[in-house]
Amino acid sequence: MKIVVINAYVRENAGDAALLSVCLRQVREAFPGADVRVAGMEDPAVHPAFEDAPNLGSIRRHVADGTASRSRRILRKVYVGAACAGLLLLPESAAGVLRRVLPAEVRREADALAGADLVVSTGGGYVLARPGLDGHQNVFFVLLPVLLAQRAGVPVVFAPQSYGPFPSSLQRRLVARALGRSPLVLAREDVSVAQLRGCGLPDTVVTRGVDSGFAFDPPASGDWRARLGIAPQQRLVGVTARRWLAPAAQDAYERALAATIDSVQATGARVVLIPQVSTDYLSDDDRIVERRIAAHCTAAPLLIEDRVDYRDLKGVYRECALLIGTRFHSVIFSLTSGVPCVAIEYEHKTRGIMADLGLGAHVLAIEDVTHPRLWALVAPLLQDDSGYREQLRRRLPGYVAEAEGFPGLLRAAL
Secondary structure (H helix, E strand, O other), rough: EEEEEEEOOOOOOOHHHHHHHHHHHHHHHHOOEEEEEEEEEOOOOOOOEEEEEEEOOOOHHHHHOOOOHHHHHHHHHHHHHHHHHHHHHHHHHHHHHHHHHOHHHHHHHHHHHHHOOOOHHHHHHHHOOOHHHHHHHHHHHHHHHHHHHHHHOEEEEEEEEOOOOOOOHHHHHHHHHHHOOOEEEEEOOHHHHHHHHHHOOOOOOOOEEEOOOHHHHOOOOHHHHHHOOOOOOEEEEEEEEEOOOHHHHHHHHHHHHHHHHHHHHHHEEEEEEEEEEEOOOOOOOOHHHHHHHHHHHHOOOOOOOOOHHHHHHHHHHHHHOOEEEOHHEEEEEEHOOOEEEEEEEEEEHHHHHHHHOOOOHHEEHHHHHHHHHHHHHHHHHHHOOHHHHHHHHHHHHHHHHHHHHHHHHHHHOO
C-alpha cells in the first residue's frame, strides 16, 4: 500500500513536527507495512526523510521557497498554479503532456499523489485564508495536492486540524469542493466545525476530533535541570512567546510578559523562555522575540538559545510547575505532562481546545495581554494549582484516548 502524507511543515516548529510524528506512527499502525512518504515544506536535499519516511518536497515548498527571490517565487506561483490547474481541468492525454514540463519537485509530488492508494493531510492549522489575493493563493496551494489526488481517484483524509476563517465565497467553495469528497474530515474544535458548516459542508462529512499533539509522548531524553543549571527542588515556570501582532501591540505584549516574568521570579520561582519554533522560514524564530522579552526583565530569566529537537523539547515542559504559553502546542506538551497552563490565544484553536478540557477560564487573548490581566491568571496557580491538576486527571485520559483513535477511524473510512 502506498500512502502520501501531505501538507507537512518543518521540524523546527516543534508542534507541527509532533503532529507529523504522530500522524506517521498512526498511519503505520493502521496499515502495517505500508510505503509511507511525506510531502512537506522541508527541502529534500537538506532533510531526505522524516522519521524514516522519505521526503518528496512539495508543490507548496517549491513555490514558496525562501531561498528564491520574491520575483522568482511569484513567477513560480503563476507558472505552477496554471500548470496544475491544467492537470485538474484538461483531458488525461493533455494532462500527461503537461506533467512532463513541470518542475522536478512539483512533478515528484504530483506523481506520488497519482500513484498512491491513500493520501493523508496531516494535522495542523493551515487550511485558512485572509481577504484578497494572498488568501486565495494560500487556500489554492494548500488544497491543490488534495484536488490532484482526487482527480486520480485517490481518497484523501484529513487528520485533526483547525479550519478557517474563509472570508470570501470563492475560498469557501474551494474548501467545500475538496473536503466534500473526503471520506474522513476531522476538526479539532467546535469553531472549526462551524467554519466548515459555513462552507456548506454537512455534519455527515465533518467529524469532531482531538488534536494529535495529545498523542505525542516521546521518551525522556537528558536532564534538562542539569542543562539549565536548576536545582531539583527549584520551582521552574516556562514561558513561550511569538511574533504575531503589529509592532506597537507586539511591543506591549512583550513588555507585559516581561513584567509577569518579574512577578513570577519575585516569588522565588525561576523562569525559562522556551523557543517552541526556531525556523528561518518566514523568520519565525521565537528566540528573537524571547531575547527582547528577557532584555525588558529586571532579573534575567533563563533562555534556551539552541535549536532543540522536537522530541527533546518536550522534556523541558515536563520539568515545569507552570507554563505561560502562547504557542499552543507548548500548552499541549505541558498539559500532557500534567503541568497547569495559562494559554495566550492567537487563533481559535486555543480557546476551543482549552474549553473542551474545562480550562477555558485560563485563556487570555493575545490582544488583551497586559501585566495585570495575565498576573490575575498566573498568581492563583502559583499559590494553589491543585484544582487545575485534578481537572487534568479527570479530563485528560479520555482526551488522549480520543487522539489515539485515529488509526481506527482511518481503517473504518476506507
